[in-house]
Amino acid sequence: MSNNKIAILGLGYVGLPLLQAFSRFYDVIGFDINTNRIKDLQTSFTKNTKSELNDVVFTAKKNKLSDANIYIITVPTPLNEDNSPDLSKIKSATELVAKYLNEGNIVIYESTVYPGVTEDFCVPILEKISKLNYNQEFYCGYSPERISPGDDRFTLNKMIKITSGSSPKVADFIDNMYKKIVDAGTYKASSIKVAEAAKVVENIQRDVNIALINELAIIFDGMDLNTNEILEAAETKSNFIPFKPGLVGGHCISVDPYYLSYKSKKLGVNADIINVSRKINDNMSNFIVEKTIKILNKKKINIINSNILILGYTFKENCADTRNTKVKDIISQFIKKKINVEIFDPYVENNHDFNFIENPFFNKKKYDCIIAAVSHDHFKNYKVDDFIKISKGKLVLLDIKGMYNFSTWKL
Template sequence: MKDKICVIGMGYVGLPLAVAFAEKYSVVGFDINFSRVQELEAGQDSTLEVSSKELQAVKDLLKFTNNAADIRDANIYIVTVPTPIDRSNKPDLSPLEKASETVGSVLKAKDIVIYESTVYPGVTEEVCVPVLEKVSKLSYNQDFFCGYSPERINPGDKQHTVKNILKVTSGSTPETAERVDALYSSIITAGTHLASSIKVAEASKVIENTQRDVNIALINELAMIFNEMGINTDEVIEAAATKWNFIKLKPGLVGGHCIGVDPYYLTYKAEELGYKPNLILSSRQINNGMGKYVADATIKELIDKEKLVKNANVLILGYSFKENCPDVRNTRVVDVVENLYKYGVNVHIHDPWVAKPTSTDGLTFVTEVSSKSNFYDAIILAVNHDCFSSYTENDFAKLVRGKFILIDVKSVKNFSTWKL
């Protein structure tokens, strides 16, 4: 019997994966959000990860539902729900637990449950499996089996898509591991790497983004030091990058659901075991403080240019957490805005990629800025979407009244008055 696959969670991770599997298997995409299901059934994806053409191509083998009864006949369940943190930066495993309850309610003998959500080592077998056992009344590694294959989706990236990014796989028994690996190998053209255990696969995922977070924190701290010295950070990086083993990264705001969140899963588990992960936590502190640093730099520029701070009008270009992507999850641009508000500054945000922000929280979005001639006291280029890359110095100057101020967070304009 050919496998029938159910992917739980039709977000940035689950939908591209479901479409990829639907090229070879019968697939059902499950999501608790009925409006999301309706949208996908109509052949539209608001995340822009999958095109209407791609959805149309697999419409006969990919069905969408929010009804658990519709997923009973699957024999492989792949869980791709979010794993956020709470206000105390502690892991919030409730989406994972609820998804496990849903799967448990339809789980049958010989079924395999594969988790892709980013977690700390041990979550699959210590948190999810007990939920599956309790709800299904089945026994782990006797009646049903599990796997873990961490997602490696890069939102907005049309080159590194799900099929051409090498996939780590694992299983709860040697036989299950081989079967999980074979399943992913059937669609992942870049190949797979079979890890020795589920915990190893879980750990491999969480350190991918922790490493990037630490490296970016170093560059951000260096940028702050060089700014105090009056040295151009971008020029320093270009010079250092002439050495073959230098890791070339740029300073910036670190947001999104991965790099700005995943390290807290690892630090939570480390502290639970009595180890203080000082380097990782310090890196998180540095990166979380960059929004305030950019806001303070903006205020200093206003003062230096002899402009009033109170009720100054500031335009921020870009709100999503990265370029050419509508994803606003954990965007750190909001930190810039909130810190400017503390100074009594009026802030307008312009981002053509984010037509309908999921949560505006009183923020002011403007759909176009061409009519705002000589209106803004300063402009902050926060996210370098392609649509902003063509902006010339004259384009920016037309929008600014009085002395020109351009805060270039991405350090891409050679005429900016301040660069990170």
């Protein structure tokens, strides 16, 4: 296959770095339905990073997709209200590609899905609209993304990338494509379904392990024991796996388990551990709210109209990503209880419904309680005196991430 041109559909956290990487080796078309995103990229990307060797085109025009022969789909795969997979975006991107599909083309999916979505859900759409036959006239692949937003250690080229293809020849072709852009190398899975399953397993494993530690944290809290201290002691065992308690939000760990759980239900298999882990982790925000109220009551602080400062809003540290952040649940519950909540997060723009403030340590306002919810590096240098200065009476500091050695309570 010569003169390959890659079209990437969905230029978000996953699609854009991928396009950047492939543009060093291939002509690329970046397509997104969000026209503002395309406008921004047309100015910023082209000016700063334009590849000197290859064509880079950003477009929201569907017919531009006809120029490509390899399509990579990196659109969101969120959840519906009832936590079932919302495949509407992957469906519409697939329908679009199908219109322009020609003989010999390859469609690679990177969106996180349950095993079977590529071949049992997307391929029939591709076949029906394109009127081409799968694995005879067009081919598919699946290569899950592992990037971790905000963490330079885990960028696209630094982690082994799983690849797969619908035939051995196509699997080799796709694997060679990705080998060019991933310094850490690739792992060619034996089938598309294996590659799809591997991705969800990675995140389910984390979710389940964190759920166990969260359960332990609640038990030990009832005994006035600090879980971090217990974990530190237990970690001296050579084969102890270090997980920390905490809020599990974001677009991966808190979403992907539901995808496999949905599929297992269809098979009539109970995904007990997966489901209960989701429940435990989802419930942690309630636990934090109840704990805060208990501590305030104990300190004889009237919770109605009390002032709480929350440090951090993102779903994880050192990034601006607020998707499915559980801090939002905590804030909403406080507001329902008529507590005044102010939030400081240097990464987050003040465009949410809540009361975001500038750095409170430069202000005179005083709080009944401070909750350190996200361990941004920015917060780690605060000293006990900084907190005392912005506290109404005695310092009440709830430290969800175990950042300070002077906190009132740690998870």
